[in-house]
Amino acid sequence: MTMTDAHPWSTSLFADLDVEVELDAPLGVHTWYAIGGKADALVRPRSEDALATLLRRCARNGVRVRTLGAGANLLVDDDGVDGVVIKLDAPCFQELRLNAEGAPGRAHVGGGRDLGKTIHETVRASLAGLEPLIGIPATVGGAVRMNAGGKYGAIGDVVESVGLVTPSGERRTYSKDAIGFSYRHTDLPAGTVTWAVLRLKPADTAALRVRLREISAYKASVQPLGDLSAGCMWKNPVIESTGQRVSAGKLIDEAGLKGTSVGGATVSMQHGNFITVRPGARATDVMELVERVGQEVLARTGVRLEREVVFWKRGQD
Numbered sequence: 001m002t003m004t005d006a007h008p009w010s011t012s013l014f015a016d017l018d019v020e021v022e023l024d025a026p027l028g029v030h031t032w033y034a035i036g037g038k039a040d041a042l043v044r045p046r047s048e049d050a051l052a053t054l055l056r057r058c059a060r061n062g063v064r065v066r067t068l069g070a071g072a073n074l075l076v077d078d079d080g081v082d083g084v085v086i087k088l089d090a091p092c093f094q095e096l097r098l099n100a101e102g103a104p105g106r107a108h109v110g111g112g113r114d115l116g117k118t119i120h121e122t123v124r125a126s127l128a129g130l131e132p133l134i135g136i137p138a139t140v141g142g143a144v145r146m147n148a149g150g151k152y153g154a155i156g157d158v159v160e161s162v163g164l165v166t167p168s169g170e171r172r173t174y175s176k177d178a179i180g181f182s183y184r185h186t187d188l189p190a191g192t193v194t195w196a197v198l199r200l201k202p203a204d205t206a207a208l209r210v211r212l213r214e215i216s217a218y219k220a221s222v223q224p225l226g227d228l229s230a231g232c233m234w235k236n237p238v239i240e241s242t243g244q245r246v247s248a249g250k251l252i253d254e255a256g257l258k259g260t261s262v263g264g265a266t267v268s269m270q271h272g273n274f275i276t277v278r279p280g281a282r283a284t285d286v287m288e289l290v291e292r293v294g295q296e297v298l299a300r301t302g303v304r305l306e307r308e309v310v311f312w313k314r315g316q317d
């Protein structure tokens, strides 16, 4: 049986489109966990037109679509995922235009562009606003979708507008107010973020570089950056009685769960909110450990943790 026989829809969806297609594509290599199964099809559109047509055809044919960024907040199940996984690494999704439309400080950035690279380029151009995000592995589209950030700020602080192609292939623009950025969340509808316009401020490059070093040093001191992970597994919960957001890592630590393991997955000794894996671990090890930690924290503190890391499973959105 050929690959196309296994996924008969693939020819009718892609054959005439300007896309690169890999059938039965291993996804582990595209994620920071470096584990998990295959996508039925990994598709790299070479234009926004091709992306829009592809999304429309998938919707009409009932083929599930997922968008992959840098895979830094993602766990792919051992059985992989059905349907189409989109990766925006063609040049049209990697653009960076500084002082866009003649507006000083406005940056137009492709949704597939690497966030770290973009931070260094904007700092080099003496533009402030993205430096609080140094050390967060992401594409710009993935960072917008998750409103990535931390102690020093979030990407939503500097987003002016975002371009998104909907599952029915429509191109829409969302202003900051319509996006509704909140803690690790946006109100953006389903679809693929193809660009973002950022509003940055003139600043001194040397001072920004000092800031980059300070923030990087802080992150390295609190996060297990040498291990395979997807960053914080859970959102910091709000305690009902006080209305205060508390550290999920601290709750896990206080529950004595650091170092707990299932198979190749372990609650980091350095940061309780990180679940790290050994090479060869199974995604189900991580999922079982997440379940166990969540139940223990609930039993000991009464707090229900909400997962931040996205799990991709066959047959599920």
Ligand SMILES: Cc1cc2nc3c(=O)[nH]c(=O)nc-3n(C[C@H](O)[C@H](O)[C@H](O)COP(=O)(O)OP(=O)(O)OC[C@H]3O[C@@H](n4cnc5c(N)ncnc54)[C@H](O)[C@@H]3O)c2cc1C
Pocket: 032, 066, 067, 068, 069, 070, 071, 072, 073, 074, 088, 111, 112, 135, 136, 137, 138, 139, 140, 141, 142, 143, 144, 145, 146, 147, 148, 149, 150, 191, 192, 193, 194, 223, 225, 229, 230, 231, 232, 310
């Ligand atoms: C070592 C480490 C440290 C981290 N530290 C932080 C931190 O300090 N703060 C923080 O917020 N996060 C942190 N993270 C998590 C991660 O970096 C962020 O969540 C980041 O925003 C993920 O972006 P991504 O491009 O990798 O998205 P992915 O992980 O590829 O995808 C995550 C979700 O976004 C969706 N998505 C991705 N791209 C698009 C797109 N173009 N359009 C629409 N949807 C899209 C995916 O479908 C998925 O639902 C860390 C991760 C690691 C591994």
